[in-house]
Amino acid sequence: MSVQLSVDGRRVDVNVDPRTTLLDLLRERLDVIAPKKGCDHGQCGSCTVLLDGRRHLTCLALAVAQDGAEIVTAEGLAGGPDGEHDLHAMQRAFLEHDGYQCGYCTPGQICSAVGMLAELADGHPSHVSPDLTAAPKATDEEIRERMSGNLCRCGAYVGILAAIRQSAQASA
Amino acid sequence: MEHREGALGKDALTLWLVQSTIARGRVLDVDAEAALAHPGVVSVLDHTNAPILGQGVDEPDLELMVLQSTEVRFRGQVVAAVLAESAEAAREGAALVRVSYAEQDAEVEFGPDTTLEIPDKVNPDYDATSDDGDVDAALAQAEVVVDQTYRTPYEHNNPLEPHATTALWDGERLRLVEASQGPYAVASSLAPLLGLDVADVVVTSPYVGGGFGSKGMAHAPAMTAALAAITAPRRPVRLAVTRQQMFALTGYRTRTVSHFRLGARPDGVLVAIDHDVVEQTSRWKEFAEQTATSTRTMYAAENRRTVHRLARLDVAVPSFMRAPGEMPGMFAHEVAMDELAVACGVDPIVLRERNEPTVDPETGKPFSRRRLVECLQRGAELFDWAERPDDARSRADGVWWVGTGVASSTYPAKVMPANQATVTSCEAGEYRVEVGAVDIGTGSRTAMKQIAADALGVDPSCVQLEMADSSIGPATVAGGSSGTASWGAAVVAAAQLFRADHGDSPDPGLQTTASAADIPAAEDHALHSFGAIFAEVRVHRWTGELRVPRLLGVFSAGRIVNPVLARSQFYGGLIMGLSSGLHEDSYRDPRFGHVVTQDLASYHVAAHADIGDVRAEWLDEEDFVVSPMGTRGLGEIGIVGTAAAIANAAFHATGVRVRSLPVTADSFVS
Numbered sequence A: 001m002s003v004q005l006s007v008d009g010r011r012v013d014v015n016v017d018p019r020t021t022l023l024d025l026l027r028e029r030l031d032v033i034a035p036k037k038g039c040d041h042g043q044c045g046s047c048t049v050l051l052d053g054r055r056h057l058t059c060l061a062l063a064v065a066q067d068g069a070e071i072v073t074a075e076g077l078a079g080g081p082d083g084e085h086d087l088h089a090m091q092r093a094f095l096e097h098d099g100y101q102c103g104y105c106t107p108g109q110i111c112s113a114v115g116m117l118a119e120l121a122d123g124h125p126s127h128v129s130p131d132l133t134a135a136p137k138a139t140d141e142e143i144r145e146r147m148s149g150n151l152c153r154c155g156a157y158v159g160i161l162a163a164i165r166q167s168a169q170a171s172a
Numbered sequence B: 001m002e003h004r005e006g007a008l009g010k011d012a013l014t015l016w017l018v019q020s021t022i023a024r025g026r027v028l029d030v031d032a033e034a035a036l037a038h039p040g041v042v043s044v045l046d047h048t049n050a051p052i053l054g055q056g057v058d059e060p061d062l063e064l065m066v067l068q069s070t071e072v073r074f075r076g077q078v079v080a081a082v083l084a085e086s087a088e089a090a091r092e093g094a095a096l097v098r099v100s101y102a103e104q105d106a107e108v109e110f111g112p113d114t115t116l117e118i119p120d121k122v123n124p125d126y127d128a129t130s131d132d133g134d135v136d137a138a139l140a141q142a143e144v145v146v147d148q149t150y151r152t153p154y155e156h157n158n159p160l161e162p163h164a165t166t167a168l169w170d171g172e173r174l175r176l177v178e179a180s181q182g183p184y185a186v187a188s189s190l191a192p193l194l195g196l197d198v199a200d201v202v203v204t205s206p207y208v209g210g211g212f213g214s215k216g217m218a219h220a221p222a223m224t225a226a227l228a229a230i231t232a233p234r235r236p237v238r239l240a241v242t243r244q245q246m247f248a249l250t251g252y253r254t255r256t257v258s259h260f261r262l263g264a265r266p267d268g269v270l271v272a273i274d275h276d277v278v279e280q281t282s283r284w285k286e287f288a289e290q291t292a293t294s295t296r297t298m299y300a301a302e303n304r305r306t307v308h309r310l311a312r313l314d315v316a317v318p319s320f321m322r323a324p325g326e327m328p329g330m331f332a333h334e335v336a337m338d339e340l341a342v343a344c345g346v347d348p349i350v351l352r353e354r355n356e357p358t359v360d361p362e363t364g365k366p367f368s369r370r371r372l373v374e375c376l377q378r379g380a381e382l383f384d385w386a387e388r389p390d391d392a393r394s395r396a397d398g399v400w401w402v403g404t405g406v407a408s409s410t411y412p413a414k415v416m417p418a419n420q421a422t423v424t425s426c427e428a429g430e431y432r433v434e435v436g437a438v439d440i441g442t443g444s445r446t447a448m449k450q451i452a453a454d455a456l457g458v459d460p461s462c463v464q465l466e467m468a469d470s471s472i473g474p475a476t477v478a479g480g481s482s483g484t485a486s487w488g489a490a491v492v493a494a495a496q497l498f499r500a501d502h503g504d505s506p507d508p509g510l511q512t513t514a515s516a517a518d519i520p521a522a523e524d525h526a527l528h529s530f531g532a533i534f535a536e537v538r539v540h541r542w543t544g545e546l547r548v549p550r551l552l553g554v555f556s557a558g559r560i561v562n563p564v565l566a567r568s569q570f571y572g573g574l575i576m577g578l579s580s581g582l583h584e585d586s587y588r589d590p591r592f593g594h595v596v597t598q599d600l601a602s603y604h605v606a607a608h609a610d611i612g613d614v615r616a617e618w619l620d621e622e623d624f625v626v627s628p629m630g631t632r633g634l635g636e637i638g639i640v641g642t643a644a645a646i647a648n649a650a651f652h653a654t655g656v657r658v659r660s661l662p663v664t665a666d667s668f669v670s
């Protein structure tokens, strides 16, 4: 089946097996390896990308259902594979605060963090929001709660929090 | 695995594993017809058609003897593998393979009636027992006795990057890109079984997403990929082990039951320590966790006995998981110490100070450094220990009981022999430094580059570092907190010899290879790191929910080569310790022998929301008795004692003593 989508600014038109997940399409067919496969079951967050602007687990999305989607991976956030000199503010913050150890969860953490801050800005409450109708703030507790779908087995949570906190303050 | 540049070319086939659904018995038949009929499936490997392994090898490693017989030794064993043009087809093909079995009774759990055996040695090479003085007599006379049993569960390493192998056979050489903590170890364990020279098995591990021990040795999937590659020459074969498969195939920590008896004077001074461990291994390959070895070194006591007893079961083979031995053993010991402190009415830090040995109780040798008391005291300062009420269940904040706890931590310093490094001079004052060891995400590349630059007396930018390739030469595993000291010692030796042979301004192309020099003083000392872990725990009055708002580790771990990397290791250890304290539990089904909690939704690990204020500090020091860099290693010590500090804090909060991990809410609701 044929689908057209945009991946990190690149238009792609591919034929996919109906069983293929978006994650496998990206990694195996399109050579976009920023999203990682930590579990393939929506349980770890390492495959997170921004799909039409919102954070999304690509292992839980079938590629055939993504016709017309716009996907931004951690690589795309940096302005493409050669984008080292043009890192996204969130990526710079991760570097500055040592927000990773092995790096395997990192592309997912970064996409998730960018998507999460947008949700906060849009006023979405979370489980720990004290007032469901007031605009939530980027407190440590909110950040931790909202990032809990992204596991880091190396335990780099301290640096990840610091990085996101800095980005949240910079964008507030 | 992340290695585009290390990938073995396009056109890869995908391999998918088929696992046994019985714990013990024989495969009667592997019916591959439906699988082979599925579009894209290329072949199905089983015991009837797999290349033969282990010819001429005495006692081959049964974990790696994949598809060599009909025998099923544990549930989840590889009984077939499907090779296909795509992952989708391979996976579908694996689901279509029909395996029939003759099932036998299996013993998959240990209990009071299980036959136990004392092994010859415990991992890696420690005595299984020790006996000093007369423990029974001392306990019979002791004024205070703590006599309790402590339990730790099965745990799975679960690095976030699952195990994966890409294998390519060109007819003469096998190349593997492997998610490994030791490419050379993988090459040297696979090669003889394949009938190849080690040099003809080239293993690279350019980027690895964590290991925590599970990637410390070759496991069955790597061999399965090698076998499949041999059946499909010149086409790369890719195998990604699924998260679920990792729960059977890539190692785990055994469950442990530690019976502790501490005998003491009323002031808390120990007169006897008795640590009796029951744990399990697989019947067909032994891995005996060294659960009681830290007990031999930790505190002074004239009478001390330790013993490990093993149940041999029809189960997957256990192996290394971060601080094997120390982690479960020190959970038991440090909770027992807390119980002793309560029994004697002595502050837990004072209790530990009173039992500080002057020499290593096990060997009688002096410690190269032993700064446990300083760690405890510094931690007490940072954690406001002086404010702590003596009594349990005496502080509440709204609906939360609040408590603090402490535990000691320790880990032996190890320098592995048989590492080799090569220094080559290049143009423009640059040097190529090669060491076959791997960076599994800890930052070893950075540390090795710093060490090499230091030893050569050049700027780090002048060092090109080559690692993670078995063909570079012998290099030991990134494990046992031994990497930096062991590989670094080889790098220093090669750099020094290079300078001695070729001077300070060598022509390009000169080369020196060397192994680490022995440090004679190491023999005469006991080499251990120490630390103190502090936790604050809040327990919800009505639901029993546990939170850990504060966690602190203070460590004496030798010289710190790179503070950013070191802090990350300490944090990682502390957080994995917290994770084991609150969550981790691989529940094995006693009827079928498999782990039920075999994914990250049911095997819980610490997430962002579990983490509060985590801090790590270290004492400034250098330990040249261990390594020429003065380092001792820091990958594991952070996990040791952490779960005990949490359990002790939970007791202080609530007055409820939990003696088994994980510490969960149900213990606090009555």
Ligand code: FES
Residues within 6 Å of the ligand: A036, A037, A038, A039, A040, A041, A042, A043, A044, A045, A046, A047, A048, A057, A058, A059, A060
């Ligand atoms: S791989 Fe998608 S959530 Fe784990």
Ligand code: FES
Residues within 6 Å of the ligand: A099, A100, A101, A102, A103, A104, A105, A106, A151, A152, A153, A154, A155, A156, B160, B209, B210, B441
């Ligand atoms: S940095 Fe290794 S899993 Fe997060």
